[in-house]
Every structure is written in C-alpha cells, then in structure tokens.
Amino acid sequence: MxxxxxxxxxxxxxxxxxxxxxxxxxxxxxxxxxxxxxxxxxxxxxxxPSRAELLVATTRHVDAAKDVDARLAESRAATGPARLDAFVAAWGGYIPEIHGVMRALVAMMDTDDEARAAYDDRMAAVRHGCAAAVAALVAGGQLAEHLSEAEATDLLWALLSVETWARLTRDCGWSQARYVEAMQQTARAALLRQED
Amino acid sequence: MxxxxxxxxxxxxxxxxxxxxxxxxxxxxxxxxxxxxxxxxxxxxxxxPSRAELLVATTRHVDAAKDVDARLAESRAATGPARLDAFVAAWGGYIPEIHGVMRALVAMMDTDDEARAAYDDRMAAVRHGCAAAVAALVAGGQLAEHLSEAEATDLLWALLSVETWARLTRDCGWSQARYVEAMQQTARAALLRQED
DNA sequence: TGTCAACTTGACGCAGTGTAAAGTTTCATC
DNA sequence: GATGAAACTTTACACTGCGTCAAGTTGACA
The missing domain is CATH 1.10.10.60 (Homeodomain-like)
Structure with a gap:
C-alpha cells in the first residue's frame, strides 16, 4: 500500500x-x-505467493513498461497486405524484449496452472492480432484461396512464435531486422493470393 | 550384458x-x-546414470524403433520442389512420434548439458535435411532470389520446428495431414522463385 | 555349494520451493 | 517520547525430486 x-x-x-x-x-x-x-x-x-505468480506479474510489468498495446495498435492503422506487414513488424519487434520472460513462463507451464493461464492469455492476444490482420486481407479479397480465414490465422500465429524467432535470431544469428523482413516476406507468400 | x-x-x-x-x-x-x-x-x-541420460537414450531408442533415417532417406530420391515436399512430409510425419520425448529434452536443456547436446544433435540432423532440400532447389535454379542458400535453410528449419507443429495440431486442432499439406504449401511459397 | 549379477529395501544428502515464528527497523500518530 | 503497525530479517523446517550408498535377496550357472 x-x-x-x-x-x-x-x-x-x-x-x-x-x-x-x-x-x-x-x-x-x-x-x-x-x-x-x-x-x-x-x-x-x-x-x-509463489514463483509462478511472480513470473506472471513480471510479464504484466513488462507489458506495462513497454506499452505493448500501444505498439500493436499502430499496426491497426494500415489496410490489406500493409497491415499484415505492420503487424508482423510490431509483434516481431516486441519478441526480443519479452523473450526471457516468455521462456520462463513456458518452462513453468507444464507444472503450474497459473503460468499456463498467463501464457494462454498472452497467446490469445497475439492470435487476436493475427486474426485482425487476416481479416484485413479477407476484406480486400487478398487471402489465398487454399486457406480459410481461420486456417490463415492459425498459420500466421504459428509462424510468429517466440520459438521461431529464437531459432532464427539466436541459433542462426539473424539480425532482428532480417528476421522481421523475412517473416513479412514469408507471411505474404504464405497467405496472399498469388496473382501479381 | x-x-x-x-x-x-x-x-x-x-x-x-x-x-x-x-x-x-x-x-x-x-x-x-x-x-x-x-x-x-x-x-x-x-x-x-541420470535422468538426462535416460531421456537421451530414449530418443535414440525411438529413433531406432521408428527408423527415422530410412524415412528421411526416402525424401532424397526426389528432385527440385518435389524433394522439398517429400522432406517436409517425412520430417513432419515423424514429429508426432517423437513429440513427447523432444518436449522432455527441451525442458531439460536449460539445466543439463547432456540434454542440450542431444537436442542440438537432433536439430543438426534436421538442419542437414533442410540444407539438402534447399540445395536441390538451388541446383534447379528454383530458389527465390531474395534468399541465400543459407537463409533458405534457416527459414525451412525454423518452419519445421516441433513447436510450430504442436501449435497447429495440438492448439489449433489441425489434422496431421492438414499440417503436412500446409507446411508444404508454405515452404514452397516462402522458398520458391515466383514465376509460374 | 559358492559366487556373481541383477534387483530390492531403506536411508541419506542436496537443491529449490514454500511455510512458520520470532525479532528488528521505520515511521506515523497520539 | 511512547505506542503500534507494516515491512523486512533471520533462523528453522517440511516437502518434492534427483542421485548415492549400503546391506540384503534371488536366481542362474559352474
């Protein structure tokens, strides 16, 4: 108090x-x-009360400090494929700042329901952003024919996992900029209707 | 004995x-x-001697039982984009059978060098398969211009992570067949030169 | 019959989390 | 300035899971 x-x-x-x-x-x-x-x-x-709750509070603390909501909100301004790019850049740019915390959360998830809930919560937020970006494509008739809106959302969400980021930047030595660029490219290639 | x-x-x-x-x-x-x-x-x-070594031995045991080498070898027969598809199908089809073991290995990685080494070893093998599939594209001049051979290998390897598989099949409820199909589609879209 | 290997039982040390209890500091308020 | 409450410290302990140790038991084989 x-x-x-x-x-x-x-x-x-x-x-x-x-x-x-x-x-x-x-x-x-x-x-x-x-x-x-x-x-x-x-x-x-x-x-x-416990290590799990301390970690969960830490994720919230970081979110507040880094103002993740404001950052993701920016991506909402664009439309169509540009919105997809903006969202990938916004979330992809946020990952390095929460990587450690997310790692700890994932490690606890198996044994602690509190941690599991916090992780699911975070993932739901990201998924929501993915869904909105995909919806922008659907609105413009630019989503690939072979994907339903739900499938495209799933795919984008899977593509933007922290693990994928860690592999490319940590294990393969990619720069953050290269990662974002490649993810934008990949997301476009995977989700957009091919027709130039 | x-x-x-x-x-x-x-x-x-x-x-x-x-x-x-x-x-x-x-x-x-x-x-x-x-x-x-x-x-x-x-x-x-x-x-x-330890839990870590038991887990490592278990991964080898599973590999032997499921004959992963033989399965991956099959994908080496094809050429060009077909080889990419074959590799994605082979590795992607193997993931569900080793998911639990890999999970345990990843969880131990942080605290045990033995487990870390075993994981790295497995990842190196997958990466090798990725590199070979990419090399087949390069040989046919079908690799996207914006990617170097090394970058394409990194990207494919990241795409085929166990975590990505888990997200799509476990969290999103995709069938194994749908997963493989979508990964083939995505890998092609991300790696192939666009020119129909 | 003896002995060796595989296995069992029971006990213990160690790390890390979480709990409990008693004492100290600080500070607001009467 | 004494009182009391809140924040914090120190010490101690319970519990879980890993790994070790030592003294049996069992069964096969020479």
Missing part, C-alpha cells in the same frame, strides 16, 4: 525481468531474484 | 517413451518410469 511497498515490489519485478532477460539460461531461482532486488528470499513471499 | 539386462533396459526405455508420449504433461519422474517398467526407482540407476 505505502510508497515503500510499491517501490520494493517494482524493484523485485525489475530484478526478475533483468535476470530472466539477460543470460539466465540456467533457471532463475527465487534466491537469485531476492539477491538482485536487495532483499531476503523470504521477503519475496510477502509480495508474491 | 545378459539377455535379461537387455530386456530390462528395453523395458525402461519403452516405459519412458510411453509415459513421455501419452499424456505426461506433468513432468515425468524417475519414480514414474520405474513403476511403469516394473522395477524399483533405484534400479534405474543401474542402467542409466
């Missing part, structure tokens, strides 16, 4: 975020987060 | 496989595997 409480909570979330994002291949422990936040491990439990 | 030893080892691997594949969303424990194999938990350690 007090300002000090707020600030400690924020310090915890920032610490978790930093640890998850930078390095953190080896699982980030509660004690790591506590140390980084400058408090005792037990004090974490005064603010968050 | 003895036949009985062999058979116990095989029973363990089959048990692990079954558990990982069927259900097993909640992490599969050593005690689960032991119970399923009909031996004590401790006896597992007479055959495998």
């Amino acid at each position: 007090s300002r000090k409480n707020q600030s400690t909570r924020t310090r915890i979330l920032d610490a978790a975020w930093t640890l998850l994002e930078s390095g953190g291949a080896r699982g980030v422990r509660m004690s790591d987060i506590a140390k980084a936040a400058g408090i005792s491990r037990q004090a974490l439990y005064l603010h968050f | 003895s036949r009985k030893n062999q058979s116990t080892r095989t029973r363990i691997l089959d048990a692990a496989w079954t558990l990982l594949e069927s259900g097993g969303a909640r992490g599969v424990r050593m005690s689960d595997i032991a119970k399923a194999a009909g031996i004590s938990r401790q006896a597992l350690y007479l055959h495998f």
Whole structure:
C-alpha cells in the first residue's frame, strides 16, 4: 500500500525481468531474484505467493513498461497486405524484449496452472492480432484461396512464435531486422493470393 | 550384458517413451518410469546414470524403433520442389512420434548439458535435411532470389520446428495431414522463385 | 555349494520451493 | 517520547525430486 511497498515490489519485478532477460539460461531461482532486488528470499513471499505468480506479474510489468498495446495498435492503422506487414513488424519487434520472460513462463507451464493461464492469455492476444490482420486481407479479397480465414490465422500465429524467432535470431544469428523482413516476406507468400 | 539386462533396459526405455508420449504433461519422474517398467526407482540407476541420460537414450531408442533415417532417406530420391515436399512430409510425419520425448529434452536443456547436446544433435540432423532440400532447389535454379542458400535453410528449419507443429495440431486442432499439406504449401511459397 | 549379477529395501544428502515464528527497523500518530 | 503497525530479517523446517550408498535377496550357472 505505502510508497515503500510499491517501490520494493517494482524493484523485485525489475530484478526478475533483468535476470530472466539477460543470460539466465540456467533457471532463475527465487534466491537469485531476492539477491538482485536487495532483499531476503523470504521477503519475496510477502509480495508474491509463489514463483509462478511472480513470473506472471513480471510479464504484466513488462507489458506495462513497454506499452505493448500501444505498439500493436499502430499496426491497426494500415489496410490489406500493409497491415499484415505492420503487424508482423510490431509483434516481431516486441519478441526480443519479452523473450526471457516468455521462456520462463513456458518452462513453468507444464507444472503450474497459473503460468499456463498467463501464457494462454498472452497467446490469445497475439492470435487476436493475427486474426485482425487476416481479416484485413479477407476484406480486400487478398487471402489465398487454399486457406480459410481461420486456417490463415492459425498459420500466421504459428509462424510468429517466440520459438521461431529464437531459432532464427539466436541459433542462426539473424539480425532482428532480417528476421522481421523475412517473416513479412514469408507471411505474404504464405497467405496472399498469388496473382501479381 | 545378459539377455535379461537387455530386456530390462528395453523395458525402461519403452516405459519412458510411453509415459513421455501419452499424456505426461506433468513432468515425468524417475519414480514414474520405474513403476511403469516394473522395477524399483533405484534400479534405474543401474542402467542409466541420470535422468538426462535416460531421456537421451530414449530418443535414440525411438529413433531406432521408428527408423527415422530410412524415412528421411526416402525424401532424397526426389528432385527440385518435389524433394522439398517429400522432406517436409517425412520430417513432419515423424514429429508426432517423437513429440513427447523432444518436449522432455527441451525442458531439460536449460539445466543439463547432456540434454542440450542431444537436442542440438537432433536439430543438426534436421538442419542437414533442410540444407539438402534447399540445395536441390538451388541446383534447379528454383530458389527465390531474395534468399541465400543459407537463409533458405534457416527459414525451412525454423518452419519445421516441433513447436510450430504442436501449435497447429495440438492448439489449433489441425489434422496431421492438414499440417503436412500446409507446411508444404508454405515452404514452397516462402522458398520458391515466383514465376509460374 | 559358492559366487556373481541383477534387483530390492531403506536411508541419506542436496537443491529449490514454500511455510512458520520470532525479532528488528521505520515511521506515523497520539 | 511512547505506542503500534507494516515491512523486512533471520533462523528453522517440511516437502518434492534427483542421485548415492549400503546391506540384503534371488536366481542362474559352474
């Protein structure tokens, strides 16, 4: 409630975020987060009931800090294929900033319903954006004949997975710009009706 | 060494496989595997030094049982775009059979070098297949101009990830056949020079 | 009959999460 | 300035799952 409480909570979330994002291949422990936040491990439990809920809160914290909604909203301005490009660029550009947090969430998903729900929630938001981009194609009669609107949405959503991003940028060494460009190209090739 | 030893080892691997594949969303424990194999938990350690090595051995066991090499070899017969289709069908058709095992491997990757190495090994094999399929396109002058041979390989490899398969079939409810068809379509659209 | 390998039982150490309880600091308020 | 509440600390412990250890049991084979 007090300002000090707020600030400690924020310090915890920032610490978790930093640890998850930078390095953190080896699982980030509660004690790591506590140390980084400058408090005792037990004090974490005064603010968050479990590791899962701390991680979930961290994703929300990052969303708020990076203003993901505003960014995705921008892509809504364009129409047709340009909208597809804009959405791919917006979401694709956001992935590197949440990669670590998403990774942790995915790792917990198998054993924690809280984490699973948070992940599903996030995915639903992305899917919603995909659906809107596909709808823009349908409106312009530009969707490939061999795909239903739902299938095109599924395909785009699958294409824009964090894992795919990680493979291309982390494992294959692509630059972020190259990734976005290639995904735009691929999404267009996969979803647009071929007729120049 | 003895036949009985062999058979116990095989029973363990089959048990692990079954558990990982069927259900097993909640992490599969050593005690689960032991119970399923009909031996004590401790006896597992007479055959495998650690959970990681048991999982790695399980992937090899599955590979041997399903004869992945022979399946992928078939795709080498075709040329040009047909080869791309054949490879996508071969690997894509294999994914559902190793999904559970791969999942477990990925989950361990973060904390275990053994598992990481096994995963990298498997990925290298898939990448090799991707590279060969792309090379067949290059040989026929059919690769899209905007992609280098290496980039096309990266892209195909990213497209054929287990995660992408899981999203489409598990999360979106696509049939295996629809998945393969859509991936062939998408790979062609993304990689082939457009010129009809 | 002895012995060797495979297996069992039971106990333990270790890491990491989460809980519990008692003590300390800080700060607002009477 | 004493009182009391909130935030935090320290210490300790329960629980799960992995991995180790040691002392049996069982069965096959020489």
